[in-house]
Amino acid sequence: VKELSDELVLAQASRGDREAFGELYQRYVGRIYNYIYYRTGSVHDAEDLTARVFFRAMRHIPNYKDRGLPFSAWLYRIAHNLVANWHRDNNRRKEISLDDSIIGKHEGDHPEQELVSLEERENLFKLLHSLPADRQHLIILKFIEQMSNAEIGQVMGKTEGAVKSLYHRTLLALRNEYQNINHVP
Amino acid sequence: MRKFFNQPTIDNDKVINKLELLFTKSFVQVTPRTEFVHELKKRLTTYQLPETRQDYLHWSVFAAASLISGIMLLVMGIRSVIMVLSTLGIISHYRQTLQQKRTSELTPLS
Numbered sequence: 683v684k685e686l687s688d689e690l691v692l693a694q695a696s697r698g699d700r701e702a703f704g705e706l707y708q709r710y711v712g713r714i715y716n717y718i719y720y721r722t723g724s725v726h727d728a729e730d731l732t733a734r735v736f737f738r739a740m741r742h743i744p745n746y747k748d749r750g751l752p753f754s755a756w757l758y759r760i761a762h763n764l765v766a767n768w769h770r771d772n773n774r775r776k777e778i779s780l781d782d783s784i785i786g787k788h789e790g791d792h793p794e795q796e797l798v799s800l801e802e803r804e805n806l807f808k809l810l811h812s813l814p815a816d817r818q819h820l821i822i823l824k825f826i827e828q829m830s831n832a833e834i835g836q837v838m839g840k841t842e843g844a845v846k847s848l849y850h851r852t853l854l855a856l857r858n859e860y861q862n863i864n865h866v867p
Numbered sequence: 868m869r870k871f872f873n874q875p876t877i878d879n880d881k882v883i884n885k886l887e888l889l890f891t892k893s894f895v896q897v898t899p900r901t902e903f904v905h906e907l908k909k910r911l912t913t914y915q916l917p918e919t920r921q922d923y924l925h926w927s928v929f930a931a932a933s934l935i936s937g938i939m940l941l942v943m944g945i946r947s948v949i950m951v952l953s954t955l956g957i958i959s960h961y962r963q964t965l966q967q968k969r970t971s972e973l974t975p976l977s
Binding site (some may be wrong): 725733806825 | 882884886887889890891893894895896897898899901903904907908910911912914
């Protein structure tokens, strides 16, 4: 199973093959976890929501229809909906403790991050979480998953041009906010 | 002030470039805990899927079809038994009539 392409593994998984689903899980758990982690800002919630994404995927995989999009697009869609529910139901966006989460956590693991000051990173994450959900999604796919605009378009169900335009508008909005936060003249 | 920032100046481009650089440096891939990954895989492979609405619908249709088929078979069986019994009755009645006829033919007239 490990050597098979996504399409073949997916076909087996949709027929109820648990081993095949386990392989898909191994291939995508990291990406989905990253996405949720940066959207929620907490390890605990990222683990909880990642588990929910895969349980939901397992329940619905027999109904999965291949529309020519990558399988990850389907998983990201589930993750996106669950994170949106999480924000809406619990209104936790305000409760995200930045000290407890992304800001300082990986300083030791990733020395390159130390080049960016703690305050700057804190402001950056505040900026990210102040964005609408689809723009957060775009920024995470762009910078964390390092996807191209075409790949992001496939995941988000938009054209490459629409992604490019949304990215530009997002950066302009971020620039204004960043200047306000950092008091840039 | 906002209008000024919206104008494509070199400074504004610098801010955007700085933002992109900050994102690149700050947003790194994080790895989920190994125990979490293994534990979740174990849970996924042993999890019993609850019956979905579609499964329930399939089961209901199958049960209804089975019930209707059973009733039809029972009715057909009963009708067959009735037909056999009525055929036997007709044959028996015919034989009786035939026997009576023969008896009356053989009996001398008084």
